[in-house]
Amino acid sequence: MKLAGCLVALAVAVVLLRAPAYAADPRYPDWPCAQAKVPDLSVAAIWDGPAIDKVGNSWLDDAKIRDLVSLIAARRTPLDDAQKAIDEFMAGKNAADKQAAGTAIFAGAFDTLSQQRGEVMSGIERVARNEKDLAEKIKSDVATLRELEDKPDQDQAKVTELANQVEWSTRVFEDRRKTIRYVCEVPATIEQRLFTLARLIRQTMK
Numbered sequence: 700m701k702l703a704g705c706l707v708a709l710a711v712a713v714v715l716l717r718a719p720a721y722a723a724d725p726r727y728p729d730w731p732c733a734q735a736k737v738p739d740l741s742v743a744a745i746w747d748g749p750a751i752d753k754v755g756n757s758w759l760d761d762a763k764i765r766d767l768v769s770l771i772a773a774r775r776t777p778l779d780d781a782q783k784a785i786d787e788f789m790a791g792k793n794a795a796d797k798q799a800a801g802t803a804i805f806a807g808a809f810d811t812l813s814q815q816r817g818e819v820m821s822g823i824e825r826v827a828r829n830e831k832d833l834a835e836k837i838k839s840d841v842a843t844l845r846e847l848e849d850k851p852d853q854d855q856a857k858v859t860e861l862a863n864q865v866e867w868s869t870r871v872f873e874d875r876r877k878t879i880r881y882v883c884e885v886p887a888t889i890e891q892r893l894f895t896l897a898r899l900i901r902q903t904m905k
Contacts, residue, residue: 731827732883736820740813740890745897746805748904749798754806761803763788768807771896772815774888782899789903801904808896816889823882826875833872840865 730736742751758764767788771781785804789797844861847853 729824749802751806758803758807772811
């Protein structure tokens with residue numbers, strides 16, 4: 700790969716890395732997504748039922764509720780199936796029991812999906828930091844490559860090896876960037892699922 704080609708690839712990578720999405724909010728310099736980073740979800744913005752403060756982690760003590768939460772929180776579970784499972788769980792319960800059970804189910808779903816969302820967001824920032832480090836390495840390698848090519852007695856083997864390394868690193872950079880764009884949608888997907896589950900649970904409590 701010629702140096703000119705390396706420099707072009709590097710320029711593209713660095714420009715993309717410095718796009719506004721990487722510094723949209725100075726509080727979160729490692730957040731690369733176009734979507735604003737909201738570190739924690741608000742229960743009040745999602746749930747209009749009884750307060751879940753007193754529930755805490757007690758939903759974990761009920762095996763049936765724990766299993767139901769695991770089922771409905773899983774993104775692989777279609778929402779229609781989640782609704783059916785919630786309806787079946789609540790069937791036959793009196794009004795008071797429905798209120799208690801529904802609150803516990805939502806508390807479990809909120810805890811579970813909030814944790815998943817947090818893990819995804821941490822992963823996104825970790826990859827973004829790795830991208831920045833890789834961009835710096837590419838810049839350093841290109842500078843070294845330029846020095847090697849400028850030497851009158853240049854070592855062609857070293858030039859070729861380093862040029863190949865720059866090409867490979869730039870390709871990795873671009874692949875990771877594409878992955879970030881896709882994964883950036885996941886937190887919003889989790890939030891939407893939680894909103895929907897809250898609505899489904901509340902319907903069975905009334």
